[in-house]
Amino acid sequence: MQLAMHMVTIEDLMPREHFLRKLEAALDLSFVYEETAPFYSKKYGRPAIDPVVIVKYLLVGFLYGIPSERQIERRVQTDIALRWYLGLDLFDRVPDHSTVSQLRRRKPSFRKVFRRLFEEVVGQCIEKGLVSGRVVGADSTHVRANASRASEGLVEVAEEAGVYWERLDDYEEEGLEELERRTGKRRKKRTKQIKRDNRRTHKRVSRTDPESGHLKRPGKPEGPHYLAHQAVDSDYGIIVGQTVTAGDVNDSVPFLGLIEHIHENIVPIQAATADAAYDFPLAHRALGELGIGFFVRPQKTAARMSVQFTRDDFCRDENRDVYLCPIGKELCLRRLARSASGLFWEYQADKRDCALCPLREKCLRESDKRGARKVSVSYFAADRQRNLERRSSPEYREALKLRQVWCEGSFSAQKREHNLARVLRRGLEAAEDHCLLSATALNLKRMIKHAG
Missing domain, CATH: 3.30.420.10 (Ribonuclease H-like superfamily/Ribonuclease H)
Incomplete structure (x- = not known):
């Protein structure tokens, strides 16, 4: 067996058109030093691994689909391109996977680097x-x-309150003012929150x-x-x-x-x-x-009622601001309802009309305590309709x-x-x-x- 001696550097072995060369030229990671400065002491402790090297170490794992720090370490040991990108020479020691893992575990503030990198x-x-x-x-x-x-x-x-709870508070106040204009009535300010x-x-x-x-x-x-x-x-x-x-x-x-x-x-x-x-x-x-x-x-709306007539069976009369039931009786605007997920206009029929209605069994459940049919319409229904019309x-x-x-x-x-x-x-x-x-x-x- 004959051995030949070659005088080469890792720079010579790195292909000129390699993706990591382009990445190194395109991505400036100098901001990492600024973000991580509070985590390192200049006076005490042994020399730390360069934080830019740590970021590159983790980044190549996601670029090449390497799932764990342990596997990244093994890959960097044998891959010249990855060594070149991390700034390691042929005989430099690869950062230990446990060092990187412990850094991420013990210094949660290091995580803001990943958000900054993305941005x-x-x-x-x-x-x-x-x-x-x-x-x-x-x-x-x-x-x-x-x-x-x-x-x-x-x-x-x-x-707990829903994620849009406070945002809905503002719209609810706006809706109550509109309710007063449309009906001449305004309910008292809500004191109990539905969460x-x-x-x-x-x-x-x-x-x-x-x-x-x-x-x-x-x-x-x-x-x-x-x-x-x-x-x-x-x-x-x-x-x-x-x-x-x-x-x-x-x-x-x-x-x-x-x-x-x-x-x-x-x-x-x-x-x-x-x-x-x-x-x-x-x-x-x-x-x-x-x-x-x-x-x-x-979104497809699933019928939740156990009766035959759904909201689609009630016709809207815009001029009179009412809904008409299948036999022509009016459902008038009663109140602005609030739930954890939204605001709703509630239109309700007269109890006397529902009591005498021949289609009552198809419209109301026996357990319905109101004794009158109700139709709920989202406060934002008009905005949704304008978008969906297109x-x-x-x-x-x-x-x-x-x-x-x-x-x-x-x-x-x-x-x-x-x-x-x-x-x-x-x-x-x-x-x-x-x-x-x-x-x-x-x-x-x-x-x-x-x-x-």
Whole structure:
């Protein structure tokens, strides 16, 4: 066996057109020193690992779909390109996986670096013209938590205000003034707050990871999960917003906060698009007030009443501001009702009309204590109707198509290549870090592909 001696450096071995060369040229990580300065002492302790190296160490794991710090360490030991990107020479020691893991566990404040990294990449994409805000799609996907179904148990649901409770307070006051104009009556100021839907008193919670949520949706895996909520710009598929909730949280809960944050702090949004899970009346009003068009797939309403006649059987008379029942009797506006999820105009028939009605059995249940039929209409129904009237237009259909292509396509790519299928760490904050790094990895690939 003959051995040859070669005088080479790691720079010579790194291919000139390698993706990581382009990434190094495109992404400036100097802000990491600014963000992490309070975590390091200049006087005491042994020399620390460069924080930029730690960020790169974790980033390459999501760029190449390496699921754990232990596997990243093994990969860097043998991969020249990864050594080059981390600034390690051929014989330099690779940072130990436990050092990185303990840093993330013991210094929770280090996590703000991942949010800043995501925002820096989005900012660069905006500067390069890859983000316009013309159409931004929103969607969520399930991410498996590091816990099993066997660890779950039933716990009582704590009573708490809904996420839109304070926002609805302002609309309720506005609605009461309108009620007084339309009926000449105004109820007293509400003193008892209705906070949650009392139909749900218990839920399944994992003892291993109590911050995850029990996911149970048609066509989805059941068990402890998190939900990654993303907003994607439809020009080049850049993810401009990211947040994470437990797996049992409704998709509509973080929607308005996410869209408003993007609109006010990242890029002005001209139109937002989403699937049927986001078709709730308040969204139509709130986005309209911001000047954001809303293209949403209409939500199918399931009939909850055990009687034959549904709300669709009652005709609206706009001139008289009443609803007409199937035999022509009037249901007049009575009050503005408030629930944990919204505001509703309540129209109610006269008890005497219902008592003598030949169709009473088809319209009222025997257990109905009011003795008169009621029809509830969302306070924001007019805003929703204005948006949905355009759903047959080419612009509307194109927006829904863009959401499907970019939102669902991004989730597919992230789960396949960028570690979004499951989280290894436990807790909501750790799950958000994980999803932010996954989104950042996809954004970097798309930025380098389209902007050079």
